[in-house]
Amino acid sequence: MTTRRPDDARTVTTSGSNDYATFRRALRRASPQLARPLPWIAHPDPWAVLVSEFMLQQTQTSRVVEPWHRFLAAFPTPNACADAPLSAVLRLWSGLGYHRRAKALHEAARRVRDAHDGEVPREVRDLRSLPGVGEYTANAVASFAFARPVAVLDTNVGRVLARALVNRTLRPAEARALAQELVPRRDSASFNQAMLDLGARYCKSSPLCADCPVAMACRWRLEGGVDPAPRSAGVSRPQSTFEGSDRQVRGRVLAALRESALTSAQLRSCLDGVETGRYGSILAGLVDDGLVERRGRVVRLVGD
Numbered sequence: 001m002t003t004r005r006p007d008d009a010r011t012v013t014t015s016g017s018n019d020y021a022t023f024r025r026a027l028r029r030a031s032p033q034l035a036r037p038l039p040w041i042a043h044p045d046p047w048a049v050l051v052s053e054f055m056l057q058q059t060q061t062s063r064v065v066e067p068w069h070r071f072l073a074a075f076p077t078p079n080a081c082a083d084a085p086l087s088a089v090l091r092l093w094s095g096l097g098y099h100r101r102a103k104a105l106h107e108a109a110r111r112v113r114d115a116h117d118g119e120v121p122r123e124v125r126d127l128r129s130l131p132g133v134g135e136y137t138a139n140a141v142a143s144f145a146f147a148r149p150v151a152v153l154d155t156n157v158g159r160v161l162a163r164a165l166v167n168r169t170l171r172p173a174e175a176r177a178l179a180q181e182l183v184p185r186r187d188s189a190s191f192n193q194a195m196l197d198l199g200a201r202y203c204k205s206s207p208l209c210a211d212c213p214v215a216m217a218c219r220w221r222l223e224g225g226v227d228p229a230p231r232s233a234g235v236s237r238p239q240s241t242f243e244g245s246d247r248q249v250r251g252r253v254l255a256a257l258r259e260s261a262l263t264s265a266q267l268r269s270c271l272d273g274v275e276t277g278r279y280g281s282i283l284a285g286l287v288d289d290g291l292v293e294r295r296g297r298v299v300r301l302v303g304d
């Protein structure tokens with residue numbers, strides 16, 4: 001089936017794998033222009049890829065580069081991380097926030113050491129069994145570290161699918177199915193990386209269609225209509241505001257304890273502007289999460 005816009009001489013198919021082949025070719029041609037110079041891209045070490053994927057969960061790419069180098073310099077292998085106390089991992093997590101990920105990565109390293117002879121597993125099923133590894137992270141590691149032909153679907157890629165491939169809003173299950181249908185069997189890692197790059201650099205919430213290198217293969221660009229991928233394209237939930245949040249206060253508590261163990265009174269004095277009841281519940285939450293422990297009057301990072 002074809003449609004022709006009155007104001008546009010270009011004709012496009014509206015369904016079927018032909019669209020996908022056209023889009024794949026356009027994306028392949030554009031990939032050198034799309035590529036971002038990120039140190040974990042095409043990195044040969046699966047552990048380095050796994051660490052990058054943990055850090056990239058809920059954190060901007062630009063904020064991950066420096067901690068990623070620092071972390072791998074300290075823990076170049078899963079076993080090096082697994083053998084270290086959690087407090088050492090938390091110190092290296094400085095600047096990244098969402099510290100439960102640091103604990104999960106530490107536990108994942110221990111699982112890799114104990115159940116996989118210190119080698120990051122290759123299969124999605126085994127990757128999914130690691131603490132802190134969900135569908136996205138497992139697929140990303142399987143694709144980027146082991147060239148498995150599985151889709152890597154995040155919010156950015158969800159926007160590309162909705163706009164460029166189908167020009168309609170997708171439910172999460174539809175986006176997953178379409179992403180998997182689209183990924184080629186050969187060179188899937190390069191394809192997945194190019195999709196992520198396209199979503200991050202051009203197909204943003206406010207898309208840069210005039211400069212987009214795959215615009216000639218994009219259905220929304222060609223057919224028009226309302227944006228089919230408003231907000232997060234249904235793939236993820238937007239993050240809450242950081243300023244003044246409990247997340248911010250948790251970060252301040254952990255930053256103080258990275259310097260040294262403190263008495264509860266000393267720790268409290270580091271938290272100007274946080275009322276006592278809120279401080280107590282945030283500290284209790286950090287203890288429940290296994291990041292902080294109290295021994296008598298002293299509060300410290302777990303493992304110190």
Ligand code: SF4
Nearest residue numbers: 202203209212215218
């Ligand atoms: S032309 Fe616009 S909507 Fe289409 S893929 Fe490029 S940035 Fe996204």
